[in-house]
Amino acid sequence: MNPDNREWERVDEKMILVMRLTGAGKSYFIQQLTGMNVSAGHELKVHILYLANFVAGTEKCQVIQTSIGNTDFAIMDTPGFDGTTRSDAEILKVITEQLSIIRLGYNLKGIVYLHRITDNRMGGSAMRSLDIFEKLVGEDALSNVVLATTMWGNVVDIAAANRRDSELREEYWGSMRRRGSTATRFDGTRESARAIVEQLLGKKAVVLKVQEELVDREMSLNQTAAGVLLELEVYAEAEQIRKRLEQLESELKYEKDSNKRLEVKRSQRRNAKAFSQCAEDKKTMKSKPGVEVKGKLKKWAESGGKIGLQALQGLAAIVSISFGIAGFILGAGF
Structure with a gap:
């Protein structure tokens, strides 16, 4: 089914995504943009509108409804790939379900990708997250990305921070910048947060x-391009764990010391759990989030549901995504 020939009404809602590694300052960025007191790891609560998450115990997809001047829009915060509570395959499924809903009912204006300048080097987790991010976005949409x-x-050595900033712009972000992405600094002020978002709101x-x-x-x-990369990692990890389990079985067979046998058995349980997670991840990678969301969205529309930002949470409950939705209007003095 072509999304432009859908059986539900598309609304003119503008959406901005925020993507980042854990601890990159997402909560503070949103707080400065909206004037909301958002604490990392806590629900968004404001006096205008607050809707609790439908699905407990999952990665939260927080949606903040706001406006700058006469422009209404929403910011959606996506979970990072460096979390500890869910596997990367599960996180990818959550993110792509979000993106499928946006594709079917909203106008995505762009993505803000946050990165800590205080990191002394571009670690493996950050590199991997950036690689997945680039594959999610794709060549044609890079001009709608602000890095x-x-x-x-928090910078102590400004000269060193400036060098890291130049390194990010030229080496790690250079390819994306040459293809249209913009690199900037969020200096911690409300004006800076607003300027970053306004760059995207003005785009198609x-x-x-x-x-x-x-x-x-x-x-x-x-x-998908991002999924191919992630699935290779899942299979490689599963094979590594399988070999480790074989090794542990061999060790247990010949180990006589009771304390060491107990330690080996504990290691077996940990690895068996990880192996089971890999099996679940393989199943997840075979899923079709776009098809699933379209089917559930059709049922939602047939039951009288409307596609609008405040309806997003009800729809998310059907799709089994966890959303926290908050509304806030920026004052004229912003």
């Missing part, structure tokens, strides 16, 4: 590569 460094207020709506893959072409996760 923003954060936590400049964009379709990300993964949205086109999952919704328009109805691919499975493991067929």
Whole structure:
């Protein structure tokens, strides 16, 4: 089904995504943008509107409804790939479900990608997250990406921070910048947060590569550019764990010391649990979030549900995504 020939009404809601590694200052960025007192790890609560999450115990997809001047829009915060409570395959499924909903009912104006300037080097987790991010976005949508460094207020050695900033811009972000992405600094002020978002609000709506893959072409996760990368890692990890379990079985067979046998058995349980998670991740990678969301969205529309920002949470409950939605209007003195 072509998303432009849907059986539900598309609304003119503008959406901005925020993506980042854990601890990159997302909560503070949103707080400065909206004037809301958002604490990391806590629900968003404001006096205008607060809707609790429907699905407990899952990664939260927080949606903040706000406006700058006469422009209404929403910011959606996505979970990072460096979390500890869920696997990367599960996180990818959550993110792509979000993106599928946006593709079917909203106008995505762009993405803000946050990175700590206080990190002394570009670690493996940050590199991997950036690689997945680039594959999710795709070539044609890179001009709707703002790459923003954060936590400049925590910098001790400004000269070293400036060197890291140049390194990010030229080496790690250079390819994306040459293809249209913008690099900037979030200096911690409300004006800076507003300027970053306004860059994107002025652009035409964009379709990300993964949205086109999952919704328009109805691919499975493991067929997408980002999914191919992640599935290779899942299979490699599963094979590594399988070999480790064989080794532990051999050790247990010949080990006579009771304390050491107990330690080996504990290691077996940990690895067996990890192996089971890999099996679940393989199943997840074969899923089709775009198709699933379209089917549930059709049922939602047939039951009288309307596609609007405040309806997003009800829809998310049907799709089994956890959303916290808050509304806030920026005052004229912003």
